[in-house]
Amino acid sequence: MGGVLTPVLTDNWDAERSWTLASYEARGGYGALRKALGMAPDDVIAAVKDSGLRGRGGAGFPTGMKWSFIPQDNPKPKYLVVNADESEPGTCKDIPLMMASPHTLVEGVIISAYAIRAERAFIYVRGEVLHVVRRLRAAVREAYAAGHLGQDIHGSGYSLELVVHAGAGAYICGEETALLDSLEGRRGQPRLRPPFPAVAGLYASPTVINNVESIASVPSIVANGPQWFASMGTEKSAGYGIFSLSGHVQRPGQYEAPLGITLRQLIDLAGGIREGHELKFWTPGGSSTPLFTAEHLDVPLDFEGVAAAGSMLGTRALQIFDDTVCVVRAVLRWTEFYKHESCGKCTPCREGTWWLVQVLARLEKGQGTAEDLDLLLDQCDNILGRSFCALGDGATSPITSSIKHFREEYLAHLTHGGCPFDPAASTLFAAEGAVR
Amino acid sequence: MIDETTYAELREIAARYPQPRSGLLPMLHLVQSAQGRVTPEGIEACAEILGLTAAEVSGVATFYTMYKRRPVGDYLVGVCTNTLCAVMGGDAIFERLKDHLGVGNDETTDDGKITLEHVECNAACDYAPVVMVNWEFVDNQTPASAVELVDDLRSGVERHSTRGPRLCTWRQAERVLAGFEDGLVDEGPAAGPASLAGLTLARERGWTAPAAGAEAPKEVE
Ligand SMILES: Cc1cc2nc3c(=O)[nH]c(=O)nc-3n(C[C@H](O)[C@H](O)[C@H](O)COP(=O)(O)O)c2cc1C
Ligand code: SF4
Ligand code: FES
Numbered sequence: 076m077g078g079v080l081t082p083v084l085t086d087n088w089d090a091e092r093s094w095t096l097a098s099y100e101a102r103g104g105y106g107a108l109r110k111a112l113g114m115a116p117d118d119v120i121a122a123v124k125d126s127g128l129r130g131r132g133g134a135g136f137p138t139g140m141k142w143s144f145i146p147q148d149n150p151k152p153k154y155l156v157v158n159a160d161e162s163e164p165g166t167c168k169d170i171p172l173m174m175a176s177p178h179t180l181v182e183g184v185i186i187s188a189y190a191i192r193a194e195r196a197f198i199y200v201r202g203e204v205l206h207v208v209r210r211l212r213a214a215v216r217e218a219y220a221a222g223h224l225g226q227d228i229h230g231s232g233y234s235l236e237l238v239v240h241a242g243a244g245a246y247i248c249g250e251e252t253a254l255l256d257s258l259e260g261r262r263g264q265p266r267l268r269p270p271f272p273a274v275a276g277l278y279a280s281p282t283v284i285n286n287v288e289s290i291a292s293v294p295s296i297v298a299n300g301p302q303w304f305a306s307m308g309t310e311k312s313a314g315y316g317i318f319s320l321s322g323h324v325q326r327p328g329q330y331e332a333p334l335g336i337t338l339r340q341l342i343d344l345a346g347g348i349r350e351g352h353e354l355k356f357w358t359p360g361g362s363s364t365p366l367f368t369a370e371h372l373d374v375p376l377d378f379e380g381v382a383a384a385g386s387m388l389g390t391r392a393l394q395i396f397d398d399t400v401c402v403v404r405a406v407l408r409w410t411e412f413y414k415h416e417s418c419g420k421c422t423p424c425r426e427g428t429w430w431l432v433q434v435l436a437r438l439e440k441g442q443g444t445a446e447d448l449d450l451l452l453d454q455c456d457n458i459l460g461r462s463f464c465a466l467g468d469g470a471t472s473p474i475t476s477s478i479k480h481f482r483e484e485y486l487a488h489l490t491h492g493g494c495p496f497d498p499a500a501s502t503l504f505a506a507e508g509a510v511r
Numbered sequence: 512m513i514d515e516t517t518y519a520e521l522r523e524i525a526a527r528y529p530q531p532r533s534g535l536l537p538m539l540h541l542v543q544s545a546q547g548r549v550t551p552e553g554i555e556a557c558a559e560i561l562g563l564t565a566a567e568v569s570g571v572a573t574f575y576t577m578y579k580r581r582p583v584g585d586y587l588v589g590v591c592t593n594t595l596c597a598v599m600g601g602d603a604i605f606e607r608l609k610d611h612l613g614v615g616n617d618e619t620t621d622d623g624k625i626t627l628e629h630v631e632c633n634a635a636c637d638y639a640p641v642v643m644v645n646w647e648f649v650d651n652q653t654p655a656s657a658v659e660l661v662d663d664l665r666s667g668v669e670r671h672s673t674r675g676p677r678l679c680t681w682r683q684a685e686r687v688l689a690g691f692e693d694g695l696v697d698e699g700p701a702a703g704p705a706s707l708a709g710l711t712l713a714r715e716r717g718w719t720a721p722a723a724g725a726e727a728p729k730e731v732e
Contacts, residue, residue, distance in 0.1 A: 078718020243575035260535030328708025
């Protein structure tokens with residue numbers, strides 16, 4: 076029988092030297108690869124389809140379906156690119172996975188590349204995580220030495236080359252088409268779609284781009300079967316996922332559970348909200364997903380449940396803020412992030428995020444007027460749906476949702492002539508009196 | 512001057528890819544490692560190897576925040592001031608370090624040891640507030656611990672990442688990002704305590720994923 080938490084991807088993270096090939100193989104690692112190599116590639120795709128796995132990078136697109144879009148009659152080489160750029164504020168699951176168990180990802184890459192018949196694969200990892208880059212490279216080196224990568228893998232006739240590629244600091248490179256431009260050695264700016272990457276991706280060739288956690292889930296599906304995977308989670312959101320709790324909970328961290336678990340359950344597992352405080356607001360899936368409040372504690376955290384409640388499951392980046400936190404300060408800071416990270420390609424986002432910061436900053440200082448709230452909503456309206464990529468859309472989420480839930484708090488800045496909150500009270504070391 | 516060894520290594524990076532231009536980002540990391548920043552000679556070298564113009568290479572280098580046009584200290588200290596870390600203490604840490612070091616954002620101390628900057632979310636929010644030193648994690652910091660950290664780094668006391676190895680210099684780090692291993696992979700833990708929070712609980716309570724083949728079909732199916 077399963078439990079409330081269902082460690083699969085996290086299950087070996089407490090093993091001695093879990094990042095090494097020896098440790099991974101001692102627990103059955105690369106068994107799924109051998110099984111997959113004995114299957115027809117289309118059967119591997121079918122298994123992933125049947126499992127119901129949906130992309131873990133944010134949008135939740137069915138992974139097996141994405142793979143089946145690769146035109147196998149196209150004579151060009153096929154590519155698999157793993158999106159390991161993890162930069163959406165709050166998201167912190169792929170980095171610990173690659174640090175503790177890079178071989179789970181490498182095994183997933185080989186099986187997935189075999190399924191789509193790619194002979195080259197890339198892991199595009201954000202550059203700002205040095206030790207993760209070390210662990211990935213060492214894992215790839217070990218996998219080559221063991222014959223899991225390279226020419227004629229285990230006598231199957233299938234060959235794969237895998238390169239770990241470090242980025243150089245740009246949130247937009249997590250957007251899949253910007254990532255491809257970046258991987259081609261260019262400025263990372265999104266591409267017009269169609270053509271979709273499945274048809275013309277890297278080097279204008281058929282390309283699958285998947286998130287780290289999506290690809291890392293593949294070995295378990297192949298090893299245990301699609302029904303096993305689908306036995307966890309909910310009808311349309313199958314399987315397990317890593318939920319990342321950060322902020323004002325007693326035990327922040329990674330909690331791997333079936334999709335559909337609630338924040339109430341997760342906070343309980345994490346030991347509750349910080350002593351003496353209450354939950355005020357939270358992000359279900361990173362800063363680009365509309366904020367929730369204590370009203371939403373029982374929303375099932377699956378794709379449908381969160382969408383029905385007006386937000387998005389995103390990356391399950393649950394950032395928890397208690398009653399000491401000023402929502403205006405939080406939203407302004409995220410908005411500054413979007414302004415900084417806007418790639419500049421389209422006007423609504425490039426100019427719009429700049430204006431959003433202007434208006435929010437004056438509100439935060441208590442210098443605006445009540446009409447500024449409507450101005451903000453109007454600006455958001457001009458960005459949402461009019462931007463070239465989802466970064467611009469995401470920038471509006473914290474603003475519109477916070478005005479919806481906390482209009483009074485914005486107005487309080489005006490009557491108070493500034494922020495009514497003490498920033499020291501929200502810090503981790505507030506209790507130790509380290510700041511006051 | 513870019514020496515012959517570096518030239519050879521730049522070519523080696525380009526050769527990892529089906530199309531050499533894909534090597535440009537790691538090549539620029541190598542330029543930073545060899546030269547301490549992205550220099551005009553470094554740009555020329557990349558351009559020459561890849562058959563691009565210097566302007567094309569510059570256009571790429573200026574897009575990414577990790578590429579520096581001014582010299583960086585031995586230790587690039589990045590304080591996360593994205594919302595979650597800021598609220599948990601990142602803002603206070605950044606202010607304290609600015610005061611203590613007497614430098615502003617993206618500035619280097621006179622002794623050339625520390626470059627201070629604020630960074631965006633570094634995918635370590637469960638360890639907030641987070642400080643990065645040469646892109647290694649220093650988790651769960653306070654203003655006092657961050658001051659101790661930079662003081663140690665300035666005076667040559669060896670420090671370790673909380674989830675990684677002993678801290679090397681920024682130029683050594685840039686070499687790893689360019690794709691050259693440094694032998695430190697086995698230092699540091701597999702995971703920090705927050706990464707293990709759920710797993711630890713599951714072990715205590717005997718929770719596991721269902722056994723393969725033993726699954727009860729879901730009610731909806
Ligand atoms: C601004 C922006 C940033 C993104 N960052 C990431 C990221 O860091 N990692 C990721 O896997 N997906 C990211 N995505 C989503 C990707 O575009 C893409 O949907 C995803 O990698 C597909 O993988 P999946 O189907 O396995 O989820 C981002 C999207 C946008 C618009
Ligand atoms: S929405 Fe923003 S990030 Fe996306 S293309 Fe436009 S300017 Fe660039
Ligand atoms: S907000 Fe600081 S690491 Fe995510």
